[in-house]
Structures are given as structure tokens and as C-alpha cells.
Amino acid sequence: MNRRHLMASAAALMTALAAPAYAQDEPLKVGFIYVGPIGDGGWTYQHDQGRLAIEEEFGDRVETTYIESVPEGADAERALTQLALAGNQLIFATSFGFMDPVINVAQRFPDVKFEHATGYKTAENVATYDARFYEGRAVIGTIAGHMTESNRIGYIGSFPIPEVIQGINSSFIHARKVNPDVEMRIVWAYSWFDPAKEAEAANALLAEGVDVILQHTDSTAPLAQAEAAGAIGFGQASDMAQYKPSPRVASIIDEWSPYYIKRVQAMLDGTWESGSSWAGIGDGEVVIGEITDAVPAEVKAEAEALRDAIGSGEYHPFTGPLNKADGTVWLAEGEVATDEMLQSMDFFVEGITAQIPQ
Numbered sequence: 001m002n003r004r005h006l007m008a009s010a011a012a013l014m015t016a017l018a019a020p021a022y023a024q025d026e027p028l029k030v031g032f033i034y035v036g037p038i039g040d041g042g043w044t045y046q047h048d049q050g051r052l053a054i055e056e057e058f059g060d061r062v063e064t065t066y067i068e069s070v071p072e073g074a075d076a077e078r079a080l081t082q083l084a085l086a087g088n089q090l091i092f093a094t095s096f097g098f099m100d101p102v103i104n105v106a107q108r109f110p111d112v113k114f115e116h117a118t119g120y121k122t123a124e125n126v127a128t129y130d131a132r133f134y135e136g137r138a139v140i141g142t143i144a145g146h147m148t149e150s151n152r153i154g155y156i157g158s159f160p161i162p163e164v165i166q167g168i169n170s171s172f173i174h175a176r177k178v179n180p181d182v183e184m185r186i187v188w189a190y191s192w193f194d195p196a197k198e199a200e201a202a203n204a205l206l207a208e209g210v211d212v213i214l215q216h217t218d219s220t221a222p223l224a225q226a227e228a229a230g231a232i233g234f235g236q237a238s239d240m241a242q243y244k245p246s247p248r249v250a251s252i253i254d255e256w257s258p259y260y261i262k263r264v265q266a267m268l269d270g271t272w273e274s275g276s277s278w279a280g281i282g283d284g285e286v287v288i289g290e291i292t293d294a295v296p297a298e299v300k301a302e303a304e305a306l307r308d309a310i311g312s313g314e315y316h317p318f319t320g321p322l323n324k325a326d327g328t329v330w331l332a333e334g335e336v337a338t339d340e341m342l343q344s345m346d347f348f349v350e351g352i353t354a355q356i357p358q
Contacts, residue, residue: 072097
């Protein structure tokens with residue numbers, strides 16, 4: 001063993017000794033705040049499945065609680081404070097707009113560990129975790145490009161943040177790869193979960209001749225509207241299996257359970273540290289749900305091959321040549337976007353004519 005490895009081993013041992021395992025006289029209390037209701041059938045539902053997985057994994061060694069339908073902003077700060085005052089030692093905040101409230105409350109409770117989903121601000125007692133949703137969007141964009149008959153694909157966006165813009169771009173790039181005539185129409189809901197707004201957005205897209213709808217919002221309302229109009233769509237965040245085999249022809253599933261179990265285990269072991277996690281298909285955190293028989297066999301095979309190439313690291317969804325919407329070069333031939341480039345993405349790629357709201 002060389003000197004560097006000896007030093008690393010010694011440092012790891014000192015860290016372990018300095019952070020004793022959580023005393024199990026009482027269960028470890030783990031709290032969650034959700035932006036939507038646990039019955040939304042999408043984003044919040046899937047996070048709550050992760051919470052239930054913690055209970056199944058650790059039994060009476062943990063005690064979990066949650067507060068649902070928490071608006072982003074001051075209400076989130078109150079909910080986080082409530083969980084901290086209730087004795088929760090580890091708190092997961094599961095929406096982008098909870099970021100500043102997490103940082104503010106974490107400063108007041110330095111002995112509590114906080115985890116923030118999809119954010120980018122960390123502290124000594126704040127970690128972040130995210131999923132590479134854009135990888136899954138590449139796969140469903142491929143299916144969408146093949147299956148549209150009108151060559152018009154609709155996308156319901158929540159908020160114009162990098163995470164959502166990545167998904168729009170990835171979907172469009174891969175739809176265009178298989179169908180150069182594809183156009184993408186975009187409607188912003190300005191909400192993560194609002195079935196009425198999402199239904200209205202879907203209907204607006206359908207009125208423009210869209211026959212495939214993608215979404216980065218949390219309810220099943222767009223699928224219901226697609227079904228009524230004879231269009232197709234995709235499960236978002238969870239499988240949304242009640243709409244199989246059509247209009248829901250595939251899905252992007254956020255599988256948070258392994259991450260939640262890992263982080264709770266770290267608390268129990270006394271090894272929890274702040275950091276940032278960004279996992280994808282290859283890590284099992286982004287899952288492509290069943291591609292139904294409504295999709296032609298050859299399209300299904302192509303989508304699955306793309307999924308596997310992304311998962312193995314053989315292919316990256318943002319590989320040049322790619323230009324920005326204004327025609328300027330973004331990625332040269334064979335160049336791959338870095339995480340830093342993606343995490344600050346604030347533009348559409350060439351071919352998307354919509355404007356990003358400011």
C-alpha cells in the first residue's frame with residue numbers, strides 16, 4: 001500500500017471514530033416535506049414510496065413522518081422548523097423551491113442533517129441529491145418522435161429552471177434524431193402539481209394539433225386529456241400504470257428508495273456527510289417503465305437499446321454537434337456536455353422556436 005492509500009485509510013478511520021454510530025435507545029427520526037399530496041400519482045407519490053422503503057428496511061430502528069402539500073417559500077421554512085423541533089435528526093426536502101428555506105433552517109439547527117432534492121446549495125449539515133431525468137427524456141423522446149403522426153409533440157413544463165430545460169432539450173433532440181420533421185410546442189404550468197392547470201395546458205397543446213404529450217409536472221391530468229383526445233403520453237415520475245397500455249405508452253420512474261436507505265444507514269452508522277448526488281439510468285435512479293404493446297416492436301427495441309447505451313455510459317444524451325436556438329455552436333462534433341454545463345442550462349437547442357420565460 002502506498003503512502004497516499006495509507007493516509008486515505010487513516011483519514012477514513014479518524015472520520016469513523018469522530019462520528020459515532022447513532023445511539024439506538026430511541027428510533028432515528030426522519031422527516032419529509034412534500035410539495036404535493038402523497039396521492040398525486042407522480043413526484044410526491046414516488047418520494048413517499050421511498051419513505052415507506054425506509055420503514056420496511058429498518059423497522060423499529062427508524063420513525064418517519066411527513067408533511068404534504070407544502071408550498072415553496074415561507075410555508076416550507078415553517079414546515080422544516082416544525083420537523084426539526086419535533087426531534088427529526090434527518091430531514092428530506094423534496095422540491096427545488098425548498099432550497100433557500102432548507103439553508104435558512106439548517107443554520108438554526110446545526111445538529112440536524114438536511115437533504116434537499118434537485119437543489120445546488122449545500123452546507124456542513126445540508127446535502128443535495130438529484131436524478132438525471134434528461135436521460136429518461138432521451139428515451140421517451142425517441143418513442144415520441146416515432147409515434148407522432150402530426151409531427152407535433154407537446155411538452156408541459158413546470159418552471160423554466162435548468163432541470164426542466166434539460167428535459168425539453170433532450171426530448172426534442174432525440175425526437176428529431178428519428179423524425180427530422182418534428183416540432184415541439186411548449187406550455188408552462190408554473191406549478192409542480194395543479195391538475196386543473198395541467199389539464200388546461202394539455203388541452204391547449206391538443207388544440208394546436210399535438211398528438212403526443214410529454215410533461216414535467218406531477219399529476220395524471222395530462223394523460224387523462226390525452227386519452228380523451230386519442231393522443232398518447234408518458235408516465236412522469238411514477239409509472240402511472242392506470243393509463244396503460246395507452247395513452248401511457250412508457251414512463252420515467254424516479255426510484256429514490258436506494259438513496260434514502262443509503263442515507264439513513266449513514267446516519268445510523270455515524271458516517272453521514274454533506275455532498276451532492278446526481279444519479280441516472282445506470283445507477284437505477286431513473287427507470288424506464290414498461291414500454292407497452294401500443295409501441296411498435298422495432299421502436300420499442302430502439303428505445304431499449306438507447307436506454308441501455310445511456311445506462312452503460314456508452315452514449316450521453318447531450319453529445320455534439322449541437323447548436324443553441326440562436327444558431328451559435330454549443331457542442332462541437334463528438335463533444336459531450338459536462339455536468340456544470342447542464343446544471344446551468346438556460347437555453348433551448350436549435351429547432352425549438354419557443355422562448356424561455358424570464
